[in-house]
Amino acid sequence: MNQQGAGCGQEDDWWRQLYGDGGGDDAPGRAAVRDAGPSDAADTLDDRVASALRAVATPRRPTPAPQPSPSPQPPPARPASSPSAPIPLQATGPGPRPASPARPAATSAPEAPGDTPAPAPTGLPADRPPPSEPELGTLPAADPAALDELVPDTALDGARYGSLTLLAASRRGDLARRRGDVRRDALLTARFGAGRHALILVAVATGRPAGEGAHRAAHEACARIGSAVGRSYTRLAEDIRTDHRSALKSGLQRLTDRSYGRLRGRSREPDATAERYPPALRCLLLPADPDCRTRVFFGIGAGGLFRLRDGAWEDLEPAVPDLTLHGDADGTGGRPRSVASRSPADGPDRPDPFLFRTAFARPGDTLLLCSAGLAEPLQQEPAFAARLAGQWSAAEPPGLVAFLAAAQLRVAGHPKDRTAVGVWEA
Template sequence: MKQQGTGRGHEDDWWRRLYGDGGGAGGGAVGDTGASDAPDTLDDRVASALRALAATGRAAPAPGDTPERPDPATGKPPGRAASPPPPTFPTPPAPIPLQATGPGSRPAPPRRPVPSPRGAPADTPPSAPPPDGPEPGPLPAADPAALDELVPDTALDGSRYGSLTLRAASRRGDLARHRGDVRRDALLTVRFGSGRHALLLVAVATGPPAGEGAARAARDACAWIGGAVGRSCTRLAEDIRTDQRDALRSGLQRLTDRSYGTLRARAEERGLPPERYTAALRCLLLPADPECRTRVFFGVGPGGLLRLRDGAWQDLEPTVPDHLPRRAPADPTDPPPPAADRRADGTRAPVGPFLFRTAFARPGDMLLLCSAGLAEPLQQDPAFAARLADEWSAPGPPGLTDFLRAAQLRVEGHPKDRTAVAVWES
C-alpha cells in the first residue's frame, strides 16, 4: 500500500505542477499541495496545460492526438524512438529509344513540322493543327429568323447499286473555316425510281465568293435541277439505255436552263443582280441497271471531271462548250420564262456555256466529279494528283471515312471549299 501511495503521490505532484496554482491563473507556488481556487472547468484546464507546456518548451499535441501519460516511476512522459529516415529508391534509367532492327531498316526521319493554317501565330507548335487540316474555326453567324440558311461544315454520303459504288463528300475550306463563313459548296445525291430502272443523280454546286446568299444559291441550284431531273427520270433513263445522245443533250440543257432561270427570278425577289445569286453546277446521271455502263455528265461553270484508269488520271472535261443554240428547243410543257429571265423579244436569256459529255465505264475505272476547290490542286500540283491516284487505286472502293480523309488532304495555296464525287466500277 505504501509503495502504491508513493507512486500516486508522484503522479499527483506532476498534475499539480500542470494544473495547480503555479501553472494556472489563480496564484500559489508550484508544489503547493493545497486546493486551487481556479475555476475547475475543461476549458480552464486545457488553457492551463497549454501555458505550462509553452513554459517548458514542449510542443503542444496536435488536435486529435492522445496525450501521453507520464511514467508512474519517474513522473515524466515516456520518450519516443527516433523516426526512421524515409526510404530511398534508385533513380530509374532513362528509356532507350526504339530502333528498327530488321533487314534494310533505317533510323526514323525527324518529324517535319505541320504548316500552320492561315491566320495562326507563327510560333504555333507543330502538334496544334492536326495533320489533315485545322479544326473548324468559329461557327458562322446565325439569324434566328433564318436558321435554314446554316450549312454543316462537312457532308458525307455513299451508296452501291449494281456494278457501281458511290462516294461523295463536301467540306468547308480552310479559308472559310478561319473566317467563320458557311460552306459555299452544295452536294445532292438522290435516287429516282427503283430496281433496274432507277436513276441516280449527283449534283455539285458552288456559289460565288462575294455573292450574298451564295450558299443558299448553290443549294437552290442543286434542289431545282434535282426536281427537274426527277420529273423527267423515266424519259432520261430510257435515253441513256438506248444511247440517244442528241435527245439527252437537248433535254438536259433545257432542264439546266430552266433551273438557272429560276435562280435569276429568285435574285430579283431578293433585290440582287442575277450574277450575285447564281452558282456553278455540275451533275452526273448514273443508271442503276448493271447492263448499262453509260455515265452522263452535264452542267455549267468551273470544276473538274476526271477518270482514274490503270492508276493514271484522264481529264474528261469538255474543252469546247456545246454548240447547241443557247435557247433550247421549246417544250410545250415548259412554263413561260420568268420576267427576270426574258429578253426583249420574250425568249429565254442564255445561262452560259452548257457542258455535256458521256463516258463508257469499264470495270476498275473510277470517275471523279469535283468542284473547283479540288479540281485546281489536282490540275496544278502533280504530287497531290499522284497521291490521290495512289490512294484511290487500291483494290475495292474505300469506306466513307477513308474517302473523306483522302478528299480533304491539304494542299498549300488551295484553301477553297472542296467537294468530290467518285464512282467506282466493278
C-alpha cells in the same frame, strides 16, 4: 450455475486434449500440430492458442517498402511447411493491414500482349494539327429566324448499286473556316425509282461570288435540278440505256435552262448582291441497272470531270471554245477548260455554256466529279494528283472516312471549298 460450470469443465477438457502436454504428434485422436519452438511467454490458455496459430499459419511474404537504392532487396525466405498442417485460420479481430505496393508510373507499366504502344511524338506543336489535315475554324453567324439555312462544315454520303460504288464529300475550305463564312458548295445525292430502273443523280453547285446568299443559290440550284430530273427520270433512264445521246443532251439542257430561269431572273433584281451570278452546277446521272455502264455528265460553270484508269488521271472535261484557254502565257497552246470562271464584267445576262458528256465505265475505273476547289489543285499540283491516284487506285474503293480524308488534303494556295464525287466501277 452448475450446468454452466459443467459446460466450462467439458470445454477445458477438450482444450487440454487438443493442446495438452501429454502425447506426441502421432497420438491417436489428436490433431497434428507442429510446435513453433520454445517460448518464454507465460503458459496461459491465450498464449497456447496464439502459439498454435503462429505454428500452423503460412507466413505471408512481406511487401518490401520503397528503397532509395535502385537494386531490389531479396524477399525473406519462405519456411518449409508440413504437408500434414491444417488449413490456416483467419483472424477476425482488427490488426495491422499489409502495406500496399507502390503504384508504378503510367509510362513504366508493362504492356499486356496485344496492347498498342502509345504513338511517338511527331515533333509538331501540340496546338497545331499536321499540315495535311484541315484546321477547324469558327462557326458562321446564325440568324435565329432562319436556322434552317445553316450549312454544316462537312457533308458525307455514299451508296452502292450493282457494279458501282458512290462516295461523295463536301467540306468548307480553309479560307471560309478562318473567316467564319458558310460553305458555298452544295451537294445533292438522290435516287429516283427502284430496282434496275432506278436512276441516281448527284449534283454539285458552288455559289459565287463569296458573300451572303451565295450558299442559298447553290442549294436552290441543286434542289431545282433534282426536282426536274426526278419528274423525268423514266425517260432519261431509257435514253441512257438505249444510248440516245442527242435526245439525252437536248432534254438535259432544257431541264437545266428551266431550273436556272428563276435564278437568272433574281439576278436582275435591284437588291441582288451575292446572288447576282447563278452558281456553277455540275451533275452525274448513274443508272442502277448493272448491265448499263453509261455515265452521263452535264452542267454549267467551273469544276472538273476526271477518270482514274490504270493509275493515271484522264481529263474528261468537255471542250468549251468560248472560255479562257489554260496553257501558255499568251493564251495559246492550251485546250479550252471550263474550270476557268467567267469575269464578273461579263454580267449575269451572259450565261455559262451548257456542258454535256457521256462516258463508258470499265471495271476498275474511277470517275471523279468535283467543284473548282478540288479541280484546280488536281490540275495544277502534280504531287497532289499523284497522291490521290495512289490512294484511290486500290482494288477496293475506300470507306467513307478514308475518302473524305483524301479529298480534303490541304494544298498550299488552294483554300476554297471542296466537293468530290467518286464512282468506283467493279
